[in-house]
Amino acid sequence: MTARNAAPIASLAFGLAVLCGAAACTNFYEIPIETPIQPKMDVSPFSRVLVAGFIGGGTDDVDANLETVRLLRSQLRSKSNLRVIEADALSLTTLAVEQSKDAPARGSNGTSGGPKAPAAPGGAADGQLQPVAALAPNGSAQEPEAKIRNEKDLEKYQGIFANTAFWKKLGEEYQNPLIVTGTVLFTPTQNSGFVMTEKEVYDQFGRRRVVPVRTYMERKGFILRPKFIFIDGRTGATLYSETFNEQVLYNAQQNTPALSSYFELMDKLVPSFLNALSTQKVRGSRVLLK
């Protein structure tokens, strides 16, 4: 073989190799997949869900109870198979205060009894008693309860979630749905210290580079700590509960409304919340091989 005919042969071989690599000889294929993650709870006995209300606390700028009820209902309406019951959000803080007052009067069985022996729907069974749903709709606080600012303040109200009679009664009023309740603490936070930021630099030839720089920054933001409790409306028993903790921090000069931060943080939690009730699909891609 001479040098003259070696060059075209080599280029032909290279061309074939490229062609082979691009088409016929490809031995891997990227493929999109959706991995289903099974729900954490079996909700098959329920066809309806009642987002009853939350014990909210933290900043005064956001009504954590109302906003959480609204957001979860809208998410459940569009992303679950359960029918969402539209009802006023309960002010659980007020109800919890009432229950704790009633508890000594009821004696040692405090947590097993209902808050006010509520009536059956329509009041047919016992006309003079009010149903649970009418006891404390949100916004009609019957007496000013102490402000909830932190986890410790919240602890005083936790007893309401163990009151199975209360939840059973509420379940009866709405034809035994799955009840969603819990606590939501949305608190402002401040955090100062060194953070890594990126800075543009230009070298002597005018080429741009981005380099990491440690900078001292004053930052402020919010912490969202919700605890979602799922209660069986037929028995009043807790089926499942899950606690989350999310934080967002901004530059101290940035003025971000509390409500925007609340939604920003809730956006991160909602998929996990929904995964308690329904199968969620995680989108990704994998490589199939020949």
Add this chain to the structure above:
Amino acid sequence: MFFRAVVFSAALAAFAAPALADARSQAKEQVEFGIKVAQSGLWKEAAYRWQKAVEIDPTYAAAWNNLAIAYEQQGNFEQADKAYQKAVQLDPNNQMIRQNYDLFKEINDRAKRRTDR
């Protein structure tokens, strides 16, 4: 004696090699068909084909990898994990299999953490 053993081994290799090659080519047909149907979204059929492929040739790492992906797509995490492990064991230097397995493990761990809570 030694000469006989050498002749016997050579003969065995000579007969076994085409048989292995034949198994691999049969398995490859199943794998290729599985890829086609998976690309059309027919994951059950794809899983069936790749199961056949690993039955025909249990040393075929690519078939185990694909089978693991099909199990993953169907939410069958336990079997997906076993199939990925088999693929990694057969071809430990294959970065694509490792990457698929790492991505799967991330999701699997998350799902496990949730059920443990």
